[in-house]
Amino acid sequence: KSVVHWFKSDLRVTDNKGLYAASVWSREHAVPLICVYLVSPQDFEAHLTAPVRVDFILRNLQVLKHDLAKLNIPLYVETIEKRRNVPSRLMELCNDWSAKHVFCNIEYEIDEVRREAALVRACLSRGISFNPVEDRCVVAPGKLISSSGGPMSVYSPWHRKWCDYLNRHFKELDPFPAPDMNAADVWDRFEALFRCEIPPAPASKSLSENERAKFRVMWPAGEHEARERLDKFIQERAREYHSARNIPSANATSILSPHLAAGTLAARTVVREARDAAPNKKLMDDRKQGHSMWIGELAFRDFYTSILCYWPYICMNKPFKPEYSNIEWEYDLSQFEKWTDGRTGLPIVDAAMRQLTYTGYMHNRCRMLAASFLAKDLLIDWRMGERWFMEHLVDGDFASNNGGWGFAASCGADPQPYFRIFNPLLQSEKFDPQGDYIRKWVPELADIRDEKGIHDPYGRGYGKVAEANGYPKPMVNHHQCRERALQRYKAGLGRS
Numbered sequence: 267k268s269v270v271h272w273f274k275s276d277l278r279v280t281d282n283k284g285l286y287a288a289s290v291w292s293r294e295h296a297v298p299l300i301c302v303y304l305v306s307p308q309d310f311e312a313h314l315t316a317p318v319r320v321d322f323i324l325r326n327l328q329v330l331k332h333d334l335a336k337l338n339i340p341l342y343v344e345t346i347e348k349r350r351n352v353p354s355r356l357m358e359l360c361n362d363w364s365a366k367h368v369f370c371n372i373e374y375e376i377d378e379v380r381r382e383a384a385l386v387r388a389c390l391s392r393g394i395s396f397n398p399v400e401d402r403c404v405v406a407p408g409k410l411i412s413s414s415g416g417p418m419s420v421y422s423p424w425h426r427k428w429c430d431y432l433n434r435h436f437k438e439l440d441p442f443p444a445p446d447m448n449a450a451d452v453w454d455r456f457e458a459l460f461r462c463e464i465p466p467a468p469a470s471k472s473l474s475e476n477e478r479a480k481f482r483v484m485w486p487a488g489e490h491e492a493r494e495r496l497d498k499f500i501q502e503r504a505r506e507y508h509s510a511r512n513i514p515s516a517n518a519t520s521i522l523s524p525h526l527a528a529g530t531l532a533a534r535t536v537v538r539e540a541r542d543a544a545p546n547k548k549l550m551d552d553r554k555q556g557h558s559m560w561i562g563e564l565a566f567r568d569f570y571t572s573i574l575c576y577w578p579y580i581c582m583n584k585p586f587k588p589e590y591s592n593i594e595w596e597y598d599l600s601q602f603e604k605w606t607d608g609r610t611g612l613p614i615v616d617a618a619m620r621q622l623t624y625t626g627y628m629h630n631r632c633r634m635l636a637a638s639f640l641a642k643d644l645l646i647d648w649r650m651g652e653r654w655f656m657e658h659l660v661d662g663d664f665a666s667n668n669g670g671w672g673f674a675a676s677c678g679a680d681p682q683p684y685f686r687i688f689n690p691l692l693q694s695e696k697f698d699p700q701g702d703y704i705r706k707w708v709p710e711l712a713d714i715r716d717e718k719g720i721h722d723p724y725g726r727g728y729g730k731v732a733e734a735n736g737y738p739k740p741m742v743n744h745h746q747c748r749e750r751a752l753q754r755y756k757a758g759l760g761r762s
């Protein structure tokens with residue numbers, strides 16, 4: 267007999283609620299704990315998972331396997347070509363291992379919810395108990411409701427309730443211990459599982475050798491790395507987060523998002539550690555205090571997950587605000603390509619897009635700017651941008667990405683009003699005042715030392731330098747684009 271923990275986006279041993287629950291069962295019933303991860307190439311395709319993210323997941327699995335082996339717990343990893351076979355394969359494995367109990371942490375995207383529903387049926391018919399638990403959020407979806415008893419879709423009041431809830435239920439931030447060690451004979455009984463290899467990335471998601479080597483250095487894997495990064499950030503930068511977080515060249519944010527997306531770090535761990543390091547050891551809605559402000563960003567992650575749970579149609583290419591369905595979008599592929607290639611002629615936008623393709627990451631302020639430029643200046647269907655981001659982000663996360671795009675295109679939950687349109691030049695001057703971020707990612711402009719000229723080389727006397735280095739002229743005029751966007755949004759809303 268045995269008990270199974272099924273890993274998904276929770277690739278860690280410590281502070282993992284589902285794994286802990288499985289380990290308690292294992293201890294109380296004196297049965298070994300077996301862990302499993304099923305690689306699903308079709309899910310990677312359907313969810314547009316970036317190759318850099320697939321690579322990161324597979325490297326995290328290596329570390330996880332090693333960490334679990336130290337506890338004499340096997341991690342069995344297998345590729346399942348057809349995703350509809352995931353539930354039946356899991357059932358076969360339970361049968362092989364005489365497991366009558368499966369634990370896992372819940373995933374909320376619609377495909378995952380459907381897969382879990384199939385599993386509930388499959389388990390029921392075989393007399394297996396299926397135990398999905400909530401572990402993604404710090405405050406579980408459904409816990410916070412509006413004063414009239416309904417779901418909440420505006421961030422500020424939601425955030426206040428979120429802080430209040432955690433201050434009242436502070437025990438919910440307590441960590442879940444790592445599982446106990448399996449008995450010594452488990453190695454002999456399950457030797458084949460201990461010896462299984464982590465499969466390579468599916469062909470459609472594989473990277474070149476050079477890219478793999480680059481990303482291994484750029485994105486070191488595993489929960490120990492995540493933990494180190496967290497500790498360092500809290501010690502060195504959390505205090506100043508509120509003042510520097512919007513400056514992309516300042517290295518002022520945690521860059522923990524790849525770990526939170528892969529689950530090598532629990533959001534609960536992050537919030538607990540930040541709260542303990544905060545001057546007043548409380549969760550507060552205080553945007554003038556670094557730790558509080560940073561914890562508020564983690565709350566954003568919970569907020570967008572809660573939106574996904576209550577309004578699952580956002581998983582089906584529909585805007586959160588249905589009245590925004592009638593906006594007439596552009597589908598000009600040559601313009602879209604200039605945006606994806608970082609050749610729009612707007613230096614800050616190009617720097618952002620190049621950071622994304624080179625590293626798999628983009629600073630939050632730049633995500634907002636690049637998204638706004640696509641949706642409002644170019645009026646290109648925001649879903650094309652949402653897709654492009656997912657296909658390239660190492661931290662790709664449906665709820666946060668969709669939430670960010672919905673914010674920028676004004677059709678999401680608690681969005682930027684449609685008539686507020688970022689001016690890329692003003693944003694560039696404000697958030698990259700010395701032009702350091704632009705110089706780093708747009709080498710054609712690296713020689714322009716003038717703090718004004720770098721943001722708009724053709725408009726401010728550096729056209730010759732830019733042209734000589736092959737940097738394009740701005741593809742559009744922002745003021746004209748703004749007028750066009752206002753009219754198009756108004757007309758679309760008028761039709762609904």
Ligand code: FAD
Binds near residue numbers: 520521
């Ligand atoms: P920090 O500033 O250190 O914040 C800590 C953590 O809080 C982050 O790691 C992240 O988990 C969470 N967080 C921060 N800001 C947000 C936010 N606005 N929404 C939700 N969670 C947040 N984040 C993703 O994790 N995956 C995505 O696919 C994603 N796509 C985005 C697309 C757009 C258009 C926009 C505007 C934002 C997107 N974000 C996404 C949110 C945000 O940009 C990143 O979480 C952040 O840049 C990650 O850097 P960091 O870890 O240094 O963040």
